[in-house]
Amino acid sequence: MNPNLSFLNTFIDVSEDAFEKLKGISTFKHIKADTLIAKEGETPTKIYMLVSGLMRVYFSTESGKEFNKNFFMPICFVGSFTALIKNKPSKLNYETLTDCKVYEIDYVKLIKLCHTDIVISNLYNKIVEHIFMQYEERQLELISLDAKQRYLELRKRIPDIDLLIAQYHIASYLSITPVQLSRIRKGLKALY
Template identity: 25%
Template sequence: MFAPLKEYISQKATLTDADYAKIEAVCIYKKLRKRQYLLQEGDVWRYNAFIAKGLTRFYSVDESGRENIVSFARENWWTGDRASLLTGEPSKNNIDAVEDTELVMIANTNFEKLCKEIPAFNDMVNAIINKSFITSQSRIQAAIAFTAEQKYLDFIEKYPDLSVRVPQAMIASYLGITPETLSRVRKETVKKH
């Protein structure tokens, strides 16, 4: 199961066989069935998790029991609760599998050691964090300024593969709209195009 992570890294950084051996030596492999938790609210997150296969969602549940999806992660993406990882505090979020999922996980202590020992790996990690920050800013801007239709069109433009893999109710939650509003927006979008 290391092969997908190795392929991913090779596209972003130049590492030696010895570097890959160091990384592989600390990898933990995990399989999740659909709807199985990777992280539950109240637990402390201690890993960096790469999705080798499948799809997860990162979400919280409010007082009324409504799920609020913050993000999805699919093949060749990373997932986890960065706030819990960095602070050591219990997570306020959940991560579960939308589809059967296979992950390559590295405990954060080992991950930090790899970053110190392999400069090219560290550079790659920093580039990923920067890209993630930009994506988060873009998502916040869309949530604040876009209409329901603009949010949906932005989602399907940025993530065409997710729009067919993720149930509509989850897409609505991610967009911050009701499933009924999403249904109406989708019908209107079809009429216009």
């Protein structure tokens, strides 16, 4: 079975016909590291199914300071969903951290398919529910775990994170400074 169909089937059973329709509105792309796929202030039109590589979403202040909201690793959906749903400019930036392989999906065509194909509509709803649950889990981490616990949770999710992502990106995601992250890492090394 196609691995992409297998992934979609983790949400609901997707028929071959529905899968072919989704392929028809998707384009396979290789995207180089450090590429913005959705920019703050621009209205996005695409969502992405990330099949290899790492991405991040971040908010940038007027002074240029960046705050990482999330990291994405395969296989998952990436996109400025609030901006897509509202058809408004994004408040966030989505960037590749490594070279990535993605399926770029035309959002307007996806929504049109949702109106004519119940399987695709149900799949879309399940994916949006999944994204909401991930967002809620992240919010709970921020309010219930200390920085060390958040770092350990991140390492569980992305085991090689220290080799893949710059320290300042990890620190920003954890809502701490790079110096604090360095201390946490040093403390963990002392335990092992």
